[in-house]
Amino acid sequence: MEIVETTRRRDAALTRDAILRAAQEIFSIRPYGDASLKDITALAGVNPALVSRYFGSKEKLYEAALADILDAGALTSISRETFGESVADLFTDDSGGSMNPLTMLVFSASDVRIQKIAVRLLMEKTLGPLQKHLGGKNAEMRAAQIMAISTGFFTYRLVLPLAPFEGSVSPHVRDWLAQTLQMIMDAE
Amino acid sequence: MEIVETTRRRDAALTRDAILRAAQEIFSIRPYGDASLKDITALAGVNPALVSRYFGSKEKLYEAALADILDAGALTSISRETFGESVADLFTDDSGGSMNPLTMLVFSASDVRIQKIAVRLLMEKTLGPLQKHLGGKNAEMRAAQIMAISTGFFTYRLVLPLAPFEGSVSPHVRDWLAQTLQMIMDAE
């Protein structure tokens, strides 16, 4: 009566995808060690054993999840002129959106086995493209600067929440973010 | 012959301190979950059971270790005029020094049980004092900005190492850090 037992149609690709998206969601809000496969598969509505079948291991699942979430590459589609403003808006946006590449990245630090994976994917999927997008002198360094500020901000916004960065931030914070980022963009 | 069995003299205070310092060292280079009590007590040269006796639990040990390492309060003893330069030098210094408040802070994000502890201690021991030291307008926000940049930098310097921030950094990186920090200091 209450529970509608939706006997999900069997479909490997769909199931794999459900696991992947659940993993991204959970890994975005919880450190690797605290995100159990039980949690992830429960959210996906599947059996924990399927992680092994479709991804091989928790580590591989993490890698797939991070790779996919970094693929979006939000930063590189923003025009150079409004870069600071746009990114600041993006970062201080308070409307849900639980799948967050930045927090997933912060949590990548939480297990030695996945740190290497994270660094590799970060360089390949984000630092590299961002570097190209920036162009000009010292592009690699400036890309790293943008990553550092963004990551630091998100650390104290969502993971270790400090008042000034929490929730809907003050215009001061937003403007500082915008200006600091734009300054890096223009520093070529 | 080879091993000098130094039968350490029994002293509760000394032993407690040895554990605390070993914990700070290990917690500075490894995420909470990867830093086992076995590792820590091995480094301290004592039995794992003593953690329970002297600190109650791993969590409490972490709290004590972080509280103590944050007490140093290096940032607040630096003059306002040279703040950016001094902190940049401090952060880009390449000479050992394995006990690092910043990396310990980064790793605080790696376990949900210690996140709250870290935030509380961070506000009490660092953000508060730093805020006072900064003075002027929006001191709390500016303190948070300094924390964010510092933490982001260290994340990509020591935990998820990116080329531009690794090892002995370029003058460009050092100068950027100095100027960005000084700008926050002067933004009153």
Add this chain to the structure above:
DNA sequence: TCGTTAAGTAAATCACGATTTACAAATCAG
């Protein structure tokens, strides 16, 4: 429809690490 294969599940296994327990040895007060 039938049988093979793919997809899914429940439960066992396995490893690991924090914490507890029961005991041993050293220290110290008297």
Add this chain to the structure above:
DNA sequence: CTGATTTGTAAATCGTGATTTACTTAACGA
């Protein structure tokens, strides 16, 4: 010196979570 108390240790316990195994059931081609 002696016995109570403190400090220390080795080994058992306990829970947790990833991974494997043996099995069931659905899908699909012939």
